[in-house]
Amino acid sequence: MSPLPADEAAVPTVLHTSDLPGLKLLHRGKVRDVYELPGRRLLMVATDRLSAFDVVLPDPIPGKGEMLCQISNFWFRRTAHLMPNHLTGEDVAAVLPAGVDPARYVRRSVVTKRLRPVPVEAIARGYLIGTGWKDYQRTGAVCGIKLPPGLQMAERLPEPIFTPSTKAAVGEHDQNVAFDDVVRLIGAELAEQLRSATLAIYEFAAAHALERGILIADTKLEFGLDDNGVLHVMDEMLTPDSSRFWPADQYRVGISPPSYDKQFVRDYLETLDWDKTAPGPRLPAGVIEGTRRKYAEALERLAGIVLD
Template structure:
């Protein structure tokens, strides 16, 4: 059975960040331990109810994609055994499938988003302005329609409880410089195109996804944090895709759709989530993991 971990507790290790989902510990000046918990965030708010096994599924699918795309962009994984750094007395089973030892990188302060379809905040932006992150699009596009070409549509990286904000490429250039902005854009689109083709062969459309990047002391760019998970992507079953509606998905859109029925202003604290929505969300994550990576967590 998958383990349940809402918050890590590793006495003796230096906790440097507790994010919406991941807890990050410093192991040295060059390495981190990252633990994917079962916390669930929606609309940038951490909800009070965990999704059992979610962190394990996120970690395993990220590791799968990191391995598959390493020929395109290097990633933060070291390949070292997590058991070697856990404090004495720690229940290894609770951490083994949800934790990784990574390079300690300097984050690029941008959410690197690739969109292949017009959905979510991109659809709302287009309805209001006819453009997406300042990029003009052809008139008459419909919800969930495939874009003429995949687009790099970055956003600012929000702190816990704050909302990400879409920004233009020019704003990214102002923030990190043209060379870095172009490197992040090109890496984002290269990974997205490769992964979208891979997923399509397995009957899944990757509508959009977001990446995080970091650099080492030599300025080399790495993709880090998570990759192509149900938390960071929209996965649609190709056989149920239809232009003009928001397609069913293998991701936390299931929870978002429930939350949209509530009288909630999308600020903390988040509402409780019913057991059937929790179970349904876990099942969708598990199906995505199995269909994309061929991994089943017993």
């Protein structure tokens, strides 16, 4: 990555929607914009867009994309011994079109391998919260995995579990599925690889985070296959957008703990008369700044990186 002047590097940029003339836009997702590069490569840009309940909200969170990219890169490096990842390590500034200010993109973008996505959201849960808690209340199980009776909200599970879901289009909701459904979708061998890799990464990251006073309640990972059929972890990794991070010193069984992730926004949205369909509501300035601070604190505590 090309170095930036110290004073410039200390100020996060704001980017709601990327604009890279001359590069083919392949996909504009909830948060990431993906461009085609020569040689089976992609340029992945993490914008400051925020989605909640699978709806992209109108207000960006300043610097969020930079924080997401940096924390993902930290985890990709730290878990490379467990699973290959999509990073090529190439200089972002070198692939940007002429005339584009690199300062807006280098800390929020990566050059990656072009992989074939596995059509499953790979989720590891170590604690009973969110849709897992709702499923357990209704059925005593999560994604077909029977759990002990009498568990409370936010209780630590006897061991981490793999609870996959379908991958929904923008504006639609992911659906939890059983492991047998994943086997039918992608085959037994790949499903086993997916489960094993997801749990190994989660357990490694949870141990690291605990040393820094953070509990990782759950996390969602994305995987893809290269041209040789080798499984890679890709997209983002153990970010506040894809995980629930709880301060260990405020954790209590039976309540939803405060978090370093976008649960801060979800909690605000739950106070509104909103049916969780697009368009999403505007966010007050205090909620935007509070969310930004949550992301920044998670990045500093987990990875020792300060962006502002």
